[in-house]
Amino acid sequence: MxxxxxxxxxxxxxxxxxxxxxxxxxxxxxxxxxxxxxxxxxxxxxxxxxxxxxxxxxxxxxxxxxxxxxxxxxxxxxxxxxxxxxxxxxxxxxxxxxxxxxxLLEGKPVIVVEEGELAWERLQSENMTEFEFFMELRLGGVEQLGQVRLAIMETNGQISIYYYPDDDVKAGLVILPSSCVSRFTTVPEAADYACVRCSAIFHFNAREHQLCPRCTNPEWSKASTAKRVT
Structure with a gap:
């Protein structure tokens, strides 16, 4: 040939x-x-x-x-x-x-954010990652999870988002790309911090470091109380 x-x-x-x-x-x-x-x-x-x-x-x-x-x-x-x-x-x-x-054929809707916190265990059981959901939430104008009362992954792959009123926004994990958010294994000051993997919120004292009790992740970012910009 x-x-x-x-x-x-x-x-x-x-x-x-x-x-x-x-x-x-x-x-x-x-x-x-x-x-x-x-x-x-x-x-x-x-x-x-x-x-x-x-x-x-x-x-x-x-x-x-x-x-x-x-x-x-x-x-x-x-x-x-x-x-x-x-x-x-x-x-x-x-x-x-x-x-x-x-x-069986269509699947069921899956709650991915509940009361400002990622439903991490549910995502794990569904073999889903949090990163693709963060992208979808950002497209919906979400900066941090405390702005979201409920987010549901529908059977067609779209996400339905239900927001807190501005006065009820909680402290939550900032879901901007990692290049826009500082991450720490040892926190620099006393404040509320969010686990960057499962979004659990804990208060730390300055120079404190520990694994997340929920998912054993060692990295944290400072929790945000930013309201939605509409």
Whole structure:
């Protein structure tokens, strides 16, 4: 085999006119995917549940194969799309009548912040990290967790945030990027400090250092009482 053979790299063993067939196959799969999305509704990617993402991935695999493999017939792919559309409708109908099935396929909302403190144990049990949630909270205008009464990770991956009124804001962990926040293993002065991992708040005296009783993390940042800027 000759290296850097442009003809082999571009077409391999297929004839040039096969490119026209690829265009037709691509149009065919585009129409099938379009019709499927029209049937299932106009939901964005971030609004999709785990079950819906699985359906879309299966569709994408079928569509990709038929688009450019000359040995993949087109009619069986149509059957795949019809079957998945029927399965989707059936599962949606069953979930509307069974809360247990809905929880199994869609998942349950997860509380990630409760009364100004990260629900760290719950995140651990769900195999989630706090860093991605901090990013989402920052996008919601949150500077420190004491501003948040309740934050819920919905089944579609979005976060619903319920804020404290300004007068009720608590001391909390600053969730700005680490480059914007000083961290200490030995605190410089007496004050309230927040564990940078689990957000637990403790009062320390100057030059004191200890592991977090909640998560054994050694690093702390000074707790903030900043109110939201709206």
């Amino acid at each position: 000759k290296s850097f053979d442009l003809h082999r790299m571009a077409l391999d063993k297929v004839p040039l006119d096969f490119l026209g067939e690829v265009a037709l196959r691509s149009l065919y799969t585009f129409i099938l995917v379009f019709l499927f999305l029209k049937i299932t509704g106009r939901r964005g990617v971030r609004q999709m549940s785990l079950f819906e993402v699985l359906i879309i991935l299966t569709l994408g695999s079928a569509a990709g194969d038929v688009a450019f493999y000359d040995d993949v017939p087109m009619l069986p792919v149509l059957v795949v799309f019809i079957t998945l559309a029927a399965l989707y409708r059936l599962v949606m109908w069953l979930m509307s009548r069974s809360e247990k099935l809905e929880d």
